[in-house]
Amino acid sequence: MSLVNLPPKPGGFIPRDRTWQPDGLTPTYKTSVRRSPQAPLLSFPSTLSEETSPVFGHHLIGPLDNDLILNYAQPGQSAIGPRIIVHGRVLDELGRGVAGALVEFWQANAGGRYRHKKESYQAALDPNFGGCGRTITGADGSYEFRTIQPGPYPWPNGMNDWRPAHIHFSLFGHGFAQRLITQMYFEGDPLIKRCPIVGVLKSQEAVDALTAPLDMHQSVPMDCLAYKFDMVLRGQRQTYFENRKEGL
Amino acid sequence: MVQKLHDYLRESPSQTAGPYVHIGCTPNFTGIDIYGGDLGTSMKTGPVQGTEITIKGTVFDGMGAPLRDAMIEIWQPDAAGLFPSANETRGTPDPNFTGWGRSPGDMETGEFTFDTVKPGAVPYPDGRMQAPHITAWIVARGINIGLHTRIYFDDEQVANAADPVLSRIEHQNRVPTLLAKKEAAGLYRFDIHLQGPAETIFFDI
Numbered sequence: 453m454s455l456v457n458l459p460p461k462p463g464g465f466i467p468r469d470r471t472w473q474p475d476g477l478t479p480t481y482k483t484s485v486r487r488s489p490q491a492p493l494l495s496f497p498s499t500l501s502e503e504t505s506p507v508f509g510h511h512l513i514g515p516l517d518n519d520l521i522l523n524y525a526q527p528g529q530s531a532i533g534p535r536i537i538v539h540g541r542v543l544d545e546l547g548r549g550v551a552g553a554l555v556e557f558w559q560a561n562a563g564g565r566y567r568h569k570k571e572s573y574q575a576a577l578d579p580n581f582g583g584c585g586r587t588i589t590g591a592d593g594s595y596e597f598r599t600i601q602p603g604p605y606p607w608p609n610g611m612n613d614w615r616p617a618h619i620h621f622s623l624f625g626h627g628f629a630q631r632l633i634t635q636m637y638f639e640g641d642p643l644i645k646r647c648p649i650v651g652v653l654k655s656q657e658a659v660d661a662l663t664a665p666l667d668m669h670q671s672v673p674m675d676c677l678a679y680k681f682d683m684v685l686r687g688q689r690q691t692y693f694e695n696r697k698e699g700l
Numbered sequence: 701m702v703q704k705l706h707d708y709l710r711e712s713p714s715q716t717a718g719p720y721v722h723i724g725c726t727p728n729f730t731g732i733d734i735y736g737g738d739l740g741t742s743m744k745t746g747p748v749q750g751t752e753i754t755i756k757g758t759v760f761d762g763m764g765a766p767l768r769d770a771m772i773e774i775w776q777p778d779a780a781g782l783f784p785s786a787n788e789t790r791g792t793p794d795p796n797f798t799g800w801g802r803s804p805g806d807m808e809t810g811e812f813t814f815d816t817v818k819p820g821a822v823p824y825p826d827g828r829m830q831a832p833h834i835t836a837w838i839v840a841r842g843i844n845i846g847l848h849t850r851i852y853f854d855d856e857q858v859a860n861a862a863d864p865v866l867s868r869i870e871h872q873n874r875v876p877t878l879l880a881k882k883e884a885a886g887l888y889r890f891d892i893h894l895q896g897p898a899e900t901i902f903f904d905i
């Protein structure tokens with residue numbers, strides 16, 4: 453405590469802002485009605501159980517894991533659709549890059565069809581497209597993958613609801629309390645404002661936070677376009693004055 | 701006017717995992733052969749220390765129907781109460797235990813199964829010991845933001861009675877929703893009810 457040259461210790465996680473995050477019960481997204489807890493969540497400060505997390509090493513990741521154009525394709529073939537790079541950084545609420553985060557992503561093919569037994573949309577499967585990928589962030593929290601732009605698709609909710617084109621993300625940071633699943637939307641998609649799942653977000657600012665801009669700086673000429681998508685995980689206090697006993 | 705907290709960012713808003721979370725997180729389970737296997741299917745990489753246990757359970761919606769499109773993850777310390785985490789500074793955890801499991805549930809019934817070890821006790825921030833528990837996280841179609849809960853054990857009455865989290869619960873008649881019930885030697889059941897009279901306690905941690 454007295455050696456000022458030592459770095460501060462990580463403290464507890466910053467409480468999740470429930471006025472910003474979507475509520476559980478959102479009746480226009482019908483499935484939430486029977487799947488949302490009705491009792492209030494019980495709040496308590498994070499403990500070691502939430503401030504720790506498994507370690508996913510870079511060795512885990514194969515060379516094609518972050519290339520959805522090739523990772524399910526037959527040799528010499530590739531997935532059909534507009535070729536894009538999706539890249540950005542995983543940051544925490546204090547603005548620092550989250551190194552070593554496991555980022556998993558999944559999406560429909562260019563026609564809006566998922567490779568899944570329970571999927572019933574008539575759009576064709578692409579034999580060269582599986583629809584999933586993963587990567588681990590670099591030292592500055594950066595990540596990148598290559599894929600095809602997914603198509604919009606209809607889904608049973610209202611009589612004629614369509615999902616905007618989107619990519620699902622699962623994020624694993626340094627503490628289990630940071631665990632997050634979200635979706636990325638594409639700049640300019642007219643379906644965004646019509647979507648009941650986007651509609652669970654509480655503000656335009658929250659919608660904007662999940663909408664990736666076209667990024668011509670990272671687009672590869674004559675090859676693929678690029679979209680930039682940063683994601684933010686909960687931050688952890690850094691302090692000499694954490695209210696806990698030494699050694700914990 | 702005051703200075704702006706402009707360096708700070710807002711957490712990304714959560715969105716539902718949707719009906720196809722298994723494609724992204726357990727693709728091999730859905731028939732997409734990739735990565736050489738799904739992450740989190742085994743929590744042991746060799747002989748482990750402590751008592752090996754199995755936890756089974758099902759996630760139910762407010763109508764009592766089982767969820768078959770959920771994903772459940774658990775995270776826990778080893779039998780000595782040490783986490784296999786980069787953030788563990790109290791000692792060296794069991795090298796053959798990952799502490800982390802991920803289950804898509806059974807394709808037909810939705811029942812999840814974790815083969816793990818009985819966790820050791822871990823201190824609360826103020827130094828008091830918590831009862832042995834496992835952290836659980838549930839996502840699915842219709843769940844807008846992942847649900848955190850804890851799995852305690854119904855055969856740990858003394859430790860449970862002294863647990864700082866369990867003792868914060870105002871309606872103590874709901875505490876049993878956090879207890880895995882011993883069904884046989886080494887076998888526990890932990891069903892999760894998203895709604896209803898037996899609604900599981902979920903946490904904002």
Ligand SMILES: [Fe+2]
Nearest residue numbers: 560618620718
């Ligand atoms: Fe989707």
